[in-house]
Amino acid sequence: MSGDPARAVAGFFDPPPAGPLGVAVSGGSDSLALLHLLHDWASGSGLALHAVTVDHGLRADSAAEAACVGEIAGRLGVPHTVLHWTGWDGAGNLSDRARRARYDLMAEWARGAGVAGIALGHTADDQAETLLMRLARGSGVAGLAAMSPGRSHAGVTFLRPLLTVRRAELRRYLDARDQKWIEDPTNEDMRFDRPKARRALRELEPLGLTVEALNMVAGNMAALRKTLGHYAEAEARAHVQFEAGDVLIPCAAFGAMPGETARLILQAALHWVSGEEYPPRRGGIQRLVEAIARGEGMPLSGCLIAIRDDTIRISREPAAVAETVAAPGTLWDGRWRLTGPFRPGDRIAATGEAGLRACTEWRGTGLPRRTLLAAPAVWRDGALRAAPLAGFGAGFSAELCRSAEDYHATFRTH
Known part of the structure; x- marks a missing residue:
């Protein structure tokens, strides 16, 4: 002092x-x-x-x-x-x-x-x-x-x-x-x-x-947090994967992790996907850990957590971005940048149910339906122009502006 x-x-x-x-x-x-x-x-x-x-x-x-x-x-x-x-x-x-x-x-x-x-x-x-x-x-x-x-x-x-x-x-x-x-x-x-x-x-x-x-005490906890973050990052680098803005964790690897490591990896995933400033409280994370142990998913912190094919998938919750709108050239949901032949009056919003119905070939992308519902799309006057992640709309592309390194960095900065 x-x-x-x-x-x-x-x-x-x-x-x-x-x-x-x-x-x-x-x-x-x-x-x-x-x-x-x-x-x-x-x-x-x-x-x-x-x-x-x-x-x-x-x-x-x-x-x-x-x-x-x-x-x-x-x-x-x-x-x-x-x-x-x-x-x-x-x-x-x-x-x-x-x-x-x-x-x-x-x-x-x-x-x-x-x-x-x-x-x-x-x-x-x-x-x-x-x-x-x-x-x-x-x-x-x-x-x-x-x-x-x-x-x-x-x-x-x-x-x-x-x-x-x-x-x-x-x-x-x-x-x-x-x-x-x-x-x-x-x-x-x-x-x-x-x-x-x-x-x-x-x-x-x-x-x-x-x-x-x-x-x-706070200083001691900060030192311990740094140590725990070091080991959690090592586990994440070994096992965590990323796809279309989602975080994927093999169930077997997750189940073998020490409890605090598993919680930190989930917390970092929720932060990376949702962009929320603060993670959910410990009680929420613990309920998620328990749900995963039962083979169940749940919504938390603006994300949807689901288990399929022995993999935990953490995606953006469609309801969390249902009202999110951005202008062309700006970030949508704080993490997606769309490029393409925009026209006056275009806006970027979630694909949603209505948009996905127009994407007749979305299953060919191999991405889960819930992921595509929360993905960015280009709209004008209530009509879908493009949904790049769902394979709809020639000339448009979606760039994720959060990297795997951004995810790993959360173990050192939160």
């Missing part, structure tokens, strides 16, 4: 990134401290720094707080951008929806601005709180490893240089600079899990369950 925030930042960014660096700033103490720390560090390294704030529009003061961050960044000479989220419709988990939107907006901004990565102000306190929340959910090794120092999302790397620094140390740093910060009232709102975990931490400290101890 580092007691010197400046040293933690300098050590984290040694060597420095290859291009401009973004920093996410909400106006709270952690992110404001990170802004100042990175400004001082970047001034010595010559690296360009850009600040970004996401205004979720959920509180009356949010716009004023974003403007306040802009003023602070301006005094430091750091360019500042405010991104706005307007997608909250009152349905679902607010914290989860807002977090996902925040990362999506920042990733889109970073790609457009040519920013190589975005630094986040997560601290050792956040790490301990995350571990407690994961314990409450019954997480496995990967979940208990909590937050990693870096992760990729939508082609952008998000970095956490302050995971070894306590929040109190950052506030002392800001006090020394006479820099005030914004107190977010939701940090004390017990309707949300993180404030509950923060309160529980204070009560658990007399038992020795301190922030430092919980961070040590």
Whole structure:
């Protein structure tokens, strides 16, 4: 655990990134401290720094707080951008929806601005709180490893240089600079899990369950996750195959794998096929393992798992892509790129039942019906023009933009 925030930042960014660096700033103490720390560090390294704030529009003061961050960044000479989220419709988990939107907006901004990565102000306190929340959910090794120092999302790397620094140390740093910060009232709102975990931490400290101890546990779990991932990747390279965007695993090889290895291989397959940011919880994976042991399939995480000819086949679930539409030249379902003689008015959508009925020769492809139902097709005015994987539509082709190496890499990055 580092007691010197400046040293933690300098050590984290040694060597420095290859291009401009973004920093996410909400106006709270952690992110404001990170802004100042990175400004001082970047001034010595010559690296360009850009600040970004996401205004979720959920509180009356949010716009004023974003403007306040802009003023602070301006005094430091750091360019500042405010991104706005307007997608909250009152349905679902607010914290989860807002977090996902925040990362999506920042990733889109970073790609457009040519920013190589975005630094986040997560601290050792956040790490301990995350571990407690994961314990409450019954997480496995990967979940208990909590937050990693870096992760990729939508082609952008998000970095956490302050995971070894306590929040109190950052506030002392800001006090020394006479820099005030914004107190977010939701940090004390017990309707949300993180404030509950923060309160529980204070009560658990007399038992020795301190922030430092919980961070040590998270570090141990991260090391174990890396070891398990190494062996799971070796098994995957030996046995897992790919066809038309599906993952295929021989039943005999799967049955001979240790339980945790089998779970990791399934988890990686679900992630590779669906593109979901987070894997299903451990309970869902365990139910899938049990179903496979009985020789049964099931839907999970936007995928269909079926067993046929002594092979486990993990495909995209047709219902998960039924409303997914993309324009020609763009990725469909985050993984397919179609090329061919497009015309004005064409759109890319799932083949579906109606499309497959028009593909009279689809059986000749040798692909399962469920795979083709969720495959990309070209439509115009309700009529099918092409379904490349189903052998329909001259001149069109479908390229899968996820490789076998992308699958194997998940054992090292998740």
